[in-house]
Amino acid sequence: MSQKGNQQWCLAQRPIGHPKPEDFIKKNSSFPEPGEGEVLLRVLFAAMDPAIRNFLNEGGGYRASVPLGNPVPGIVLGRVERTNSASLNVGDLVFGFGSWSEFVVTKADQLSRAPVDLSDELSLYTHVLGTIGLTAHYGLIGIGGLQAGETVLVSAASGAVGSLVGQLAKLHGASRVVGFAGGPEKCRMAVERYGYDACIDYKAEPDLREAVRREMPDGIDLVFEGVGGECLSASLENLRKNARIALCGLISQYNAQGVSHSPDLWNLIVHTAQIRAFRVADILIDAARIRSIFEDLAKAISAGVLRYDVDVREGFDAIPSSFGDLFTGNHRGRLVVRIAK
Numbered sequence: 388m389s390q391k392g393n394q395q396w397c398l399a400q401r402p403i404g405h406p407k408p409e410d411f412i413k414k415n416s417s418f419p420e421p422g423e424g425e426v427l428l429r430v431l432f433a434a435m436d437p438a439i440r441n442f443l444n445e446g447g448g449y450r451a452s453v454p455l456g457n458p459v460p461g462i463v464l465g466r467v468e469r470t471n472s473a474s475l476n477v478g479d480l481v482f483g484f485g486s487w488s489e490f491v492v493t494k495a496d497q498l499s500r501a502p503v504d505l506s507d508e509l510s511l512y513t514h515v516l517g518t519i520g521l522t523a524h525y526g527l528i529g530i531g532g533l534q535a536g537e538t539v540l541v542s543a544a545s546g547a548v549g550s551l552v553g554q555l556a557k558l559h560g561a562s563r564v565v566g567f568a569g570g571p572e573k574c575r576m577a578v579e580r581y582g583y584d585a586c587i588d589y590k591a592e593p594d595l596r597e598a599v600r601r602e603m604p605d606g607i608d609l610v611f612e613g614v615g616g617e618c619l620s621a622s623l624e625n626l627r628k629n630a631r632i633a634l635c636g637l638i639s640q641y642n643a644q645g646v647s648h649s650p651d652l653w654n655l656i657v658h659t660a661q662i663r664a665f666r667v668a669d670i671l672i673d674a675a676r677i678r679s680i681f682e683d684l685a686k687a688i689s690a691g692v693l694r695y696d697v698d699v700r701e702g703f704d705a706i707p708s709s710f711g712d713l714f715t716g717n718h719r720g721r722l723v724v725r726i727a728k
Contacts, residue, residue, distance in 0.1 A: 393418050395458040396487035396706050402443055405714045408707035410443070411459065411487075419492040421471045426498070428465035428481065428491050432513050432699075435710050435722040436462055438636055458486035462518050464501070464509065465491070475500070480509070482517050483671055487706050489726060499671050502681045510697045514547060514721040515684055522635055522667040523551035524680045526611055528559065530665045531633040535560030537608035538627070540599065542618050544568045544577040544586050547696075547721035548635070552611045553583045554693055561609075565602045567595075567618045569716065580694055595621035609633070620650040632662040696720025 392415035399412035421427045439461050442453050453459060463485035467475050472495035475481065483498035485491035501512045514520065526548075527533050539556045543549040544566020556564045566586045568574045574586035585602045592598040599607070599621045606627035612619055615637035622632070655662060670676050687693035698718045700709045703726050712718045 392416060393488055393490045394703055395489070396703075397458050398443060398453045398455055400455070401445060402440070406440060406443065406707075406711050408711065411707045411710075412456075413704070416488075418490060421469055421492050424472050424494055424496065425492050426467045426472055426475050426481075426495050427469040428463065428485060428493065428498075429468050430463045430465045430485060430489055430491060430726050431509060431728070432464040432723045432725055433485075433487050433706060434462040434464070434513050434518070435706075435713050435718075435724065437713055439710070440714070458488055460484060460486050462513075463491065464512050464517065470495070472496075480512065482512060484668065489703065497671065499674070499677055502678075502685070510699055510723060510725075511695075513723045514697050515551065515688060515693065515695045516681060518667050518671075519547045519721055520551060520684050521670065521677065521680055523548050523555055524684060525667060525670055525676075526633040526635050526665060527552050527555055527609075529670075529676075530663050531609045531611060531631050533559055533561060533609055536562050538562055538603055538605065539564045539609045539611065540603065540607045540622050540625075541566045541583075541611045542614040544583055545573040545581065546613075548613060549611070550577070550581045550720065551693070551695065553577065553581050555687075556609075556611075557582050558687060558692065563603065565599070567614070573716075582694075589618055596624045599625045606630070611635075613637075615650070623650055623652070623654040626654055626658040626660050628658050628660075630658055630660040632660065634662055634664040635667070698722045700724045702726075 395414050396411045397414050400410050402410045442450050464482045467477050467479045475495045480501040481498040539561045541549050541552045544553055545568045553564050553566055563584050566577045566583045567589050568577050568586050569590045574588050577583040577586040587598045595617055607625050608627050608630055610622045610632040612632055612634045613636040696719050698720050706724050709724050
């Protein structure tokens with residue numbers, strides 16, 4: 388273990404708009420000791436997730452607001468260094484909620500053991516075989532209830548989650564899959580690399596509602612939504628009867644200052660549609676469901692029909708700037724920071 392103590396990135400001030408490196412401060416703390424039912428993890432990778440931005444605000448989100456001076460929470464992949472739990476052993480590779488720290492203590496029952504028999508590349512467990520894969524699969528199949536022959540519209544189509552959702556939709560029999568992305572390069576990736584039938588550049592289209600209608604003239608059966616705002620409004624204007632919306636995030640609002648765009652929910656009534664929000668954290672303790680999802684994803688990986696991109700930044704000091712890159716588009720695929728090997 389480091390002689391410098393346990394390095395942590397803590398919240399120095401609440402961000403205004405896009406988070407900046409000066410919003411965070413690096414501190415050294417003593418090494419935490421696990422209590423009953425807890426484990427000490429050496430963090431190998433810290434994942435950069437948009438939802439964390441919400442926790443930095445005064446009101447927080449579905450978790451409590453991060454107090455000033457406290458470590459920033461986030462999904463981590465790590466190895467068990469010490470254990471006071473019968474369910475995890477020293478050396479186990481696990482993922483779950485931790486913090487931007489070199490070492491974290493957390494309850495063993497809040498962690499999931501990585502399927503180490505599926506890959507030798509550890510960064511894969513921050514993507515397809517981690518919370519990103521779980522979010523995409525659970526949201527599309529478990530929440531959205533995708534059926535063969537249905538049409539699917541996906542926000543952030545070239546992002547870490549969206550890139551998997553589009554591919555999984557096609558693998559599970561969707562008749563047409565269309566995405567939203569910002570800029571021609573991201574739209575090109577969505578179609579050429581991730582297999583979308585079409586991708587709408589929300590930055591270039593003068594009327595998103597008409598753009599969706601053009602690409603999906605028969606309407607939408609299932610929307611996988613992680614952005615919100617005008618893209619969601621355009622989706623709601625093009626629903627088919629009994630459509631479903633799986634809602635996993637509202638990234639368009641995380642950095643919003645003042646009044647944010649609110650979609651008209653009347654179309655849910657018109658089309659007897661339903662919108663259901665979900666959090667991947669809710670299934671992290673469901674070992675049977677996680678195993679089933681990973682088995683399905685592993686088959687697709689082994690068959691060579693699932694593409695994924697992991698943008699790995701190196702070093703603990705890279706965390707603040709990497710987190711900011713999430714909101715400027717300066718990354719490709721799942722953005723993670725490697726802290727240790």
